[in-house]
Amino acid sequence: MKVAVFSTKSYDRQFLEAANAEHKHELVFFKPHLTPETSVLASEFPAVCAFVNDQLDKQTLSAIASGGTKLIALRCGGYNNVDLAAANELGMKIVRVPAYSPYAVAEHTLALILTLNRKIHRSYSRVREGNFSLNGLLGFDLHGCTVGIIGTGKIGFIVAQILKGFGCNLLAYDPFPNPECEALGVKYLELPELFATSDIVTLHAPLMPENHHIINEQALSQMKDGVMLINTSRGALIDTEAVMQALKAGKIGYLGLDVYEQENDLFFEDLSDFVIQDDVFQRLLTFPNVIITGHQAFFTKNALKNIAETTINNITDIEQGRSCPNELDLQRLVSPA
DSSP states (O other): EEEEOSSOOHHHHHHHHHHHHOOOOOOOOOOSSHHHHHTTGGOSEEEEOOOSSSSSSSHHHHHHHTTTEEEEEESSSOTBBBBBBHHHHOOOEEESSSOOOOOHHHHHHHHHHHHHHHTTTHHHHHHHHTTOOOTOOOOOOOOTTTEEEOOOHHHHHHHHHHHHHHTTEEEESSOOOOOOHHHHTTOOOOOOHHHHOOOOOEEEEOOGGGGGGSBBBBHHSSTTTEEEEEEEEGGGGHHHHHHHHEEEEHHEEEEEEEEOOOOOGTTTTTOOOSOOHHHHHHHHHOOTTEEEEEETTTTTTTHHHHHHHHHHHHHHHHTTTTTTTBBHHHHHHOOOO
16 A cells, blocks of 8 residues: 655654565655645555644545545554544544553653652753752652542553552542552542642543643642642643643642643754744743653654554555454544444
8 A cells, every 4th residue: 555654753764664564565754744735745645644743634634535545544542633523524544553552651751750859850960060969959759649640541550550669649530440450559539639639640641622621720729739740641631821820829849741732833843943932832941840851752662663563554454454453433433322
């Protein structure tokens, strides 16, 4: 199958080509994001391979469908950037990578927690300048802390496992409680009680209309003063303006983000020679108790290998008319029972 691969970096090409060696698909790599403006690049490609910040709205889908595209192969787990109703109307198939490496994201979550708590980023800079003062570097023991985990799928469960090893008290919120988490001793609560009780709140939920801005002004008002907030899931789970105000007021004591609500024109690009025009993002960078990484939680060799292999296998399944376990049931998703 001839596949147009959008939003590609050198590492995407490396792992996808290795995974494709036996499948022999014709992969054509494009650096730009897929948008209505770049959709012409997909003309006469039966399949398009897209990533998290590609714009798969009705306009884009209609444009590529008119050019012959029938398959969208997402090389990610989330599909909040896809207009599912439009894809269904156009008769498209959508496949994804539901579980590439939950360990990668879970471990990055812990890296953010530990770095923020023990001020590793500040200590690193000080020592390089010959400053060995400990003033301003005071942390706290994770042992005995209460952590609220929002979303307890595969990643949330692994985060719970790791934090259990630290001796944390574990709370969770999920409309569908995970029996594995319950067996681990995780206590499920409604959000107001979880917010009021947690020293650390960490987000591991897919973005859906129901949880857009689940962390908003009201939610923040229910949290402890000085709470640590971590998001390695999707940027729009957080109302960034509300979080900014909570940082200024001291309600949030620590903020770790690997995703950002308006990341599309920022993340995965080298903008070091440009003035970033996003004033909210720039303001976040000025806080000493904020760490932002550029959507790199997934970025391990293990994950990239799994993403590439699953993506190529998905394409082969569809090409050969086989049932693909990673195909989205658009009819069910668009018209749930």
